Amino acid sequence: MMLVEKLEQLKAIFAQMNQALIAYSGGVDSTLVAKVAYDVLGDRALAVTAVSPSLLPEELEDAKIQAATIGIPHQIIATHEMENPNYTSNPVNRCYFCKSELHDTLKPLAGEMGYSYVVDGVNADDLHDYRPGIQAAKERGARSPLAEVGITKAEVRQISQQLGLPWWDKPAQPCLSSRFPYGEEITVAKLQRVGRAEIFLRKLGWQNLRVRSEGDTARIELPSEKIKDFVLSTDLNTVVTKFQEFGFIYVTLDLEGYSSGKLNRVLK
Numbered sequence: 427m428m429l430v431e432k433l434e435q436l437k438a439i440f441a442q443m444n445q446a447l448i449a450y451s452g453g454v455d456s457t458l459v460a461k462v463a464y465d466v467l468g469d470r471a472l473a474v475t476a477v478s479p480s481l482l483p484e485e486l487e488d489a490k491i492q493a494a495t496i497g498i499p500h501q502i503i504a505t506h507e508m509e510n511p512n513y514t515s516n517p518v519n520r521c522y523f524c525k526s527e528l529h530d531t532l533k534p535l536a537g538e539m540g541y542s543y544v545v546d547g548v549n550a551d552d553l554h555d556y557r558p559g560i561q562a563a564k565e566r567g568a569r570s571p572l573a574e575v576g577i578t579k580a581e582v583r584q585i586s587q588q589l590g591l592p593w594w595d596k597p598a599q600p601c602l603s604s605r606f607p608y609g610e611e612i613t614v615a616k617l618q619r620v621g622r623a624e625i626f627l628r629k630l631g632w633q634n635l636r637v638r639s640e641g642d643t644a645r646i647e648l649p650s651e652k653i654k655d656f657v658l659s660t661d662l663n664t665v666v667t668k669f670q671e672f673g674f675i676y677v678t679l680d681l682e683g684y685s686s687g688k689l690n691r692v693l694k
Contacts, residue, residue: 429585432581432585436462436571436577437462437465439569439571439574440463440466440467440571443542443543444467444470445467445471445540445541446467446471446472446541446544447472447474447535447536447543447544447545448463448472448473448545448547449474449476449532449544449546449547449563450473450489451475451481451485451489451547452485452486452489452490452492452493453598453599454583454594454596454598455548455579456473457496457586457591458582458586459547460492460496460498461586461589461591463498463545464496464497469499471498472498472499472500472501472539472541473493473500473501474501474502474532474535475500475501475502476502476503476528476532477502477503477504478505479602479617479618480507480508480524480602480612480617482602482624484625484628492591492593495592503535505527505531506527507523507524507527508614513527513603513612515612516603516606516608516609516612517608517609518558518608518693519558520558520603520608520612521557521558522559523562524559524562524603525558525560526562526565526566528563529563529566529568532568533567533568543569544567544568545569545570545571546570547572548570548572549573549577549578549579549581549582550575550577550578551578551579552573555687555690556687556693597633597634598686602620602621604689605620606639606640607638607640607689607692608689615673616639619639620639623637623644623669624636624637626665626672630660632652634649635684636684638680638688639674642673642674642675643675643678644674644676646665646677646679646680647680647683647685647688648680648683648684649684650683653679653683
């Protein structure tokens with residue numbers, strides 16, 4: 427199916443809904459959903475961003491700016507997954523409890539405000555990855571228009587670029603809890619430590635990255651083609667000193683390079 431046909435199908439889904447509340451993180455996927463929903467429904471579409479310690483403050487600011495650029499009404503709510511030991515104990519299905527909290531918050535909000543549908547930014551590629559949160563959303567009646575139409579991550583970026591969205595190539599930024607190996611307890615202090623470390627590296631000019639945290643060790647992941655440049659152009663002593671100030675004891679560089687979902691390898 428041609429890209430233009432997929433976009434028209436996406437628009438048709440929202441036209442049939444008449445009203446929609448979008449679970450809006452500010453990532454490229456949910457932002458495309460918010461854009462198309464607003465183009466079709468106008469003020470009958472609402473973007474809602476959930477705030478918790480697992481969301482970087484910079485990501486929230488990006489979400490605000492992008493929503494304002496689109497023009498869609500935007501609301502911010504708090505979620506409390508950190509109060510659930512099923513989440514903080516970091517089991518392999520941690521994301522199930524995160525999305526359960528999110529949609530248990532969004533669904534009644536949608537009902538109170540008269541929105542018949544809650545939709546998210548799950549794309550077709552997500553259906554082929556280990557994403558236990560997708561099941562939690564489905565159980566609560568949420569819909570995933572991108573996945574329904576068969577729009578992949580690459581196509582999300584292509585459509586976003588065609589629509590003139592300046593963040594079409596924004597790096598993926600999953601919640602900070604994804605930086606920890608399964609079984610390691612997640613705390614607010616650990617999330618903040620990882621968040622500060624990633625913000626520090628981004629301010630040095632490194633955008634597509636992860637700081638994985640295992641115990642007191644930070645493991646920096648960069649695209650493999652950027653590793654040599656990082657070693658040669660970065661003051662490594664300064665990086666180590668800053669990371670230790672954030673609370674890490676050891677700082678390492680992953681020689682394999684950045685790979686999305688790397689911590690899921692233990693599941694195979």
